[in-house]
Amino acid sequence: DGGITQSPKYLFRKEGQNVTLSCEQNLNHDAMYWYRQDPGQGLRLIYYSQIVNDFQKGDIAEGYSVSREKKESFPLTVTSAQKNPTAFYLCASSKGTGTVNYNEQFFGPGTRLTVL
Amino acid sequence: QKEVEQNSGPLSVPEGAIASLNCTYSDRGSQSFFWYRQYSGKSPELIMSIYSNGDKEDGRFTAQLNKASQYVSLLIRDSQPSDSATYLCAVGVVGGFKTIFGAGTRLFVKA
Numbered sequence A: 001d002g003g004i005t006q007s008p009k010y011l012f013r014k015e016g017q018n019v020t021l022s023c024e025q026n027l028n029h030d031a032m033y034w035y036r037q038d039p040g041q042g043l044r045l046i047y048y049s050q051i052v053n054d055f056q057k058g059d060i061a062e063g064y065s066v067s068r069e070k071k072e073s074f075p076l077t078v079t080s081a082q083k084n085p086t087a088f089y090l091c092a093s094s095k096g097t098g099t100v101n102y103n104e105q106f107f108g109p110g111t112r113l114t115v116l
Numbered sequence B: 001q002k003e004v005e006q007n008s009g010p011l012s013v014p015e016g017a018i019a020s021l022n023c024t025y026s027d028r029g030s031q032s033f034f035w036y037r038q039y040s041g042k043s044p045e046l047i048m049s050i051y052s053n054g055d056k057e058d059g060r061f062t063a064q065l066n067k068a069s070q071y072v073s074l075l076i077r078d079s080q081p082s083d084s085a086t087y088l089c090a091v092g093v094v095g096g097f098k099t100i101f102g103a104g105t106r107l108f109v110k111a
Helices: none
Strands: A004-007 A010-013 A019-025 A031-037 A043-051 A054-057 A064-066 A076-078 A087-094 A111-115 B004-006 B011-014 B019-025 B033-038 B045-050 B054-058 B061-066 B071-076 B085-092 B099-101 B105-110
Touching (some): A004 A087, A010 A019, A019 A087, A043 A064, A076 A087, B019 B085, B019 B105, B033 B071, B045 B054, B045 B061
Antiparallel strands (some): A004 A019, A019 A076, A031 A043, A031 A087, A064 A076, A087 A111, B019 B071, B033 B045, B054 B061, B085 B105
16 A cells, blocks of 8 residues: 555653654655644644755744655654644655646644653 | 635534535645645545636535636535545645645534
């Protein structure tokens, strides 16, 4: 089955800790994204990557970091600098350029992060 | 600031009725438009994509796009209780890979 996996499903973080959220896709998509969703709110873009070894900041990148060493993987680190990290984190991917539907995004199941 | 606006609802319709969800966007040059369904506690699921003016039908769902009015809508015919969810409108940013999401409209279908 092709799809996007995220792990863990639930994550608890203590104050001052860095944590890393995993995102893997086997859809052969070039672009990958990280969003944050707070209760009752829409999706806010944290980081995105169009190709391997390249990524750009989204609207709320402060306190987060990413890497894109492989096409299939786009992990997100929530650092201790992120002051209010409790949220639902969603990873998505889309096809590369050259197709009319290149920015149709497909989402993983999400990781729910809680700060203790 | 590019924006996508949706009525937050909740929109309540009886089972079997037509549910109409609306969305407006600010970037006149936008070319790609999407509707996602999100059940409580779950991730968004893409249900419709539309790229040109007019209607696009897929089963009980119809997406309607009017670029002149910067308006996109989703109609759900023969609404079922299982359609109860939050529906997110999303618009592709011109010239890039980014997509702007609306805050969503909550739909309740009463049995």
